[in-house]
Amino acid sequence: MSSETVIKLFQNLPLEFQREVIHFMEFLSVKVNKTPPKTENQKPSLFGHARGKIYMAPDFDEPLEDFKDYM
Secondary structure (H helix, E strand, C coil): CCHHHHHHHHHCCCHHHHHHHHHHHHHHHHHHHCCCCCCCCCCCCCCCCCCCCCCCCCCCCCCCHHHHHHC
């Protein structure tokens, strides 16, 4: 089946089914490439964005004074 035939078939589908075809193609792409495809409206990762902006006290994991009676 040629690309032109696939495009014609796709264009003749209702919009709802076109979306399903696109989702299925994305699913197959992930299955083949083992990575999700990039989309146009995908935001960049913000991993590590707050590094150096957040302070955590060294005794953060220590028991609180208020709970000594319950321990």
